[in-house]
Amino acid sequence: MHVILFKLNYLDPGSGSLLVQLVAAGLLGSIGILTKIFWGRIKAFFKGEKYVPPQPAEEEDKSEE
Numbered sequence: 001m002h003v004i005l006f007k008l009n010y011l012d013p014g015s016g017s018l019l020v021q022l023v024a025a026g027l028l029g030s031i032g033i034l035t036k037i038f039w040g041r042i043k044a045f046f047k048g049e050k051y052v053p054p055q056p057a058e059e060e061d062k063s064e065e
Contacts (some may be wrong), residue, residue, distance in 0.1 A: 008062040035042075 040053070041051045
């Protein structure tokens with residue numbers, strides 16, 4: 001029984017490539033999200049304007065209707 005426990009530390013190529021894909025997807029996804037977040041600042045920088053963050057739309061109170 002103890003021999004089986006020593007065989008569990010094997011990492012096959014399929015598992016290794018899955019881990020590499022997870023790391024690559026995490027890095028590329030985070031770069032994409034950061035680009036989306038800072039797109040307004042990037043666009044304002046190249047236009048030579050000052051960045052003004054967008055304001056959330058005010059919600060109307062529907063309970064009075």
